[in-house]
Amino acid sequence: MPSTASTSLSSDAVVSVRNLSKTYAGGFQALKNINLDIRRGEIFALLGPNGAGKTTLISIICGMANASEGTVVADGFDTVRDYRAARSLIGLVPQELHTDSFETVWATVNFSRGLFGKAPDPAYIEKVLKDLSLWDKKDNKIMALSGGMKRRVLIAKALSHEPKVLFLDEPSAGVDVELRHDMWRMVRKLREAGTTIILTTHYIEEAEDMADRIGVIRKGELILVQDKHTLMRQLGQKQLVLTLQQPLASLPSALATWSLALSADRQTLTYTFDAQKDDTGIAQLLAALSAEDIHFKDLQSSESSLEDIFVSLVHEKTADEMDKKKQEPKNERRVAA
């Protein structure tokens, strides 16, 4: 079953999601039988288009919404039965900003820590605020901060009780380059200190850059969970780009069977091939080009990015299609993309 992603289930999970489904009051099924283990200490990126179910999944794991079916266990604690114990392990930076308060940054963040039953630790809170470049705003009222600064406060609140697992739901939405960089620096530091990080993002290069594993959710189904490098290797197709010596009016019919694309300016030919195959066809292609008297002055190869993979996964494959595709010969999986 594609939605179970069973190959990823492991015993050293800090969060275990089992058979989780969610149907909202109006009858809309937002999550369908999700099974997922988050490994201790990893950075896990959850990708999926708008409305796929990412926030719903995170809200249930964090105990902010109820599942219709299934269970979530965080470090041994069931998030429903042992809510307080489970919740105290988790920090959540929500997608939506609800931070218009008359309180100061300092009071708000310290109060958050107290909510989780932790003893005050001004030195720790000071460090968090400094890491987030919020220290000089500590006496400002939240309502007097800019949107990006409010997001920093949300992050500070989520970190205030020293969670073992940190969820960041679209942390980069609407923030400037500097905050993104600060944030990713901080995420890396947290990971080095042993914190597990789960993030959702629409910036695929972020997932590509940061994540150890990637999950893709589509219409409430977890259609894929994979180590990032394995994913890119398995699904990645390579492209060979040939810069021609002379513009080519059109592709000769003798080359019609090759997976070739001629650029609009007719100066480059792009050959797409499966990097997994023993025989990439490059040697034969170059011979065929030569036979057609087509010569090139430069040749470059590139691997498909995670973005290419993501787009093809999300837009082309329903779960049923994926099942069907699995039965097809491997080298045909992506050629048509």
Ligand SMILES: Nc1ncnc2c1ncn2[C@@H]1O[C@H](COP(=O)(O)OP(=O)(O)OP(=O)(O)O)[C@@H](O)[C@H]1O
């Ligand atoms: N309170 C609710 N009541 C009914 N339907 C809801 C509710 N919250 C979310 N949904 C629906 O559930 C689906 C999943 O929403 P969710 O917010 O989890 O998506 P998402 O993957 O986080 O999307 P985005 O990338 O836009 O943040 C959507 O179709 C949404 O309309």
Ligand SMILES: [Mg+2]
């Ligand atoms: Mg969301």
